[in-house]
Amino acid sequence: MTIRFHLKKTFFACAVLLAAGATLPGSDGQARAAARVAPAAPGTDACAQGTGWNIACLRQVYAGPIANWPKPQVADGITPVEMAPVSSLPQPKVDPKVVALGQRLFADQRLSGSNAIACISCHSPAYSFADNKRFSIGDGGRAGVRNTPGLLGAGQMKSLFWDGRAATLEEQALGPLRHPDEMAMDIEALPAKLARLDDYMQQFDAAFGKEGGVTLPRILTALADYQRTLIPPETRFDTFLEGQRTALNDRELLGLHLYRTKARCMSCHSGVLLTDQQFHNLGLSLYGRKFFEDWGRYQATNADADVGKFRTPGLRGVSHSGPWMHHGLIPSLNEVLIMYNTGMPKPKPRTAAQKADPKFPISSDLLQPLKLTADELDAMKSFLEVL
The missing domain is CATH 1.10.760.10 (Cytochrome c-like domain)
Structure with a gap:
């Protein structure tokens, strides 16, 4: 199944964004359908072409050691932990x-x-x-x-x-x-x-x-x-990381490349378990709403700056653990990817009371519109499904 942005799925993701108080990217702040994204700009990647991606080129790029792969594209100030197979995790010392x-x-x-x-x-x-x-x-x-x-x-x-x-x-x-x-x-x-x-x-x-x-x-x-002892099972992704570079098909390989580069996923999802183990505000706390409001990490720390922050989940086995997000409101990986592609909700204080509210949650600056094409999002989904 590919994510060709069937209307009902795109509308669902947009509805969740708007319910969170978001403004979708668009001129003069007007909402735009989440699927209307710019194509990949030619020349921004050695294997990018005007009409798509050169998979043979990507195969060559990822044929060598992980240390020689393209460096992860991440937000300023972030130092991601490199990907590694599950076999590199320490065995638990238990009876x-x-x-x-x-x-x-x-x-x-x-x-x-x-x-x-x-x-x-x-x-x-x-x-x-x-x-x-x-x-x-x-x-x-x-x-x-x-x-x-x-x-x-x-x-x-x-x-x-x-x-x-x-x-x-x-x-x-x-x-x-x-x-x-x-x-x-x-x-x-x-x-x-x-x-x-x-x-x-x-x-x-x-x-x-x-x-x-x-x-x-x-x-x-x-x-x-x-x-x-609940260590993630090894998958074809681990086989690929361990050196068998044919373990991923073309779609999954492209998804891996986008994950590391244009999609900037490793800003938060890195290392063996694909998590930075930090807390971030994705604009999904529904702060001030009648239904599904959740103050997140604030409930553990009582710190105003933590309102709306949630722990970054690991992505091992992510395709089997839906629905997604802390509130379970996202029913498919399609919608998850659409929402990240738009840059997630960015609720802004609209009234004097909201502007004066020290608890009004501010979405993370790590989240920006990604401008992934429908074909690229489809490849991203294929990669997530193999984790």
């Missing part, structure tokens, strides 16, 4: 017995108050350990308020959740367990509950030693150590 216990706990619905919700209910291997819902459904059928983040590479993350409020996987595991809209478990009662079930007591003893039994810290350690 296999603790991991096995953690995997069992991760899939056990009895960790919830209703005995109906497990960690895996919202973090499915089929969806890059996210899910395919806009908001996950928790205890008592209550919906969450943010899209479920994927867990691939979670053991390498410096902070967890969209707003970064957890510094460790143990802290992260505790959050959903006791949240009333998620697993709604009385965490003080959880150890005794598990000790009465099946052979959990024996498995805890085998994993941690016979002294101590089932405790909350041990439950959190087991869950965290299991998540540390």
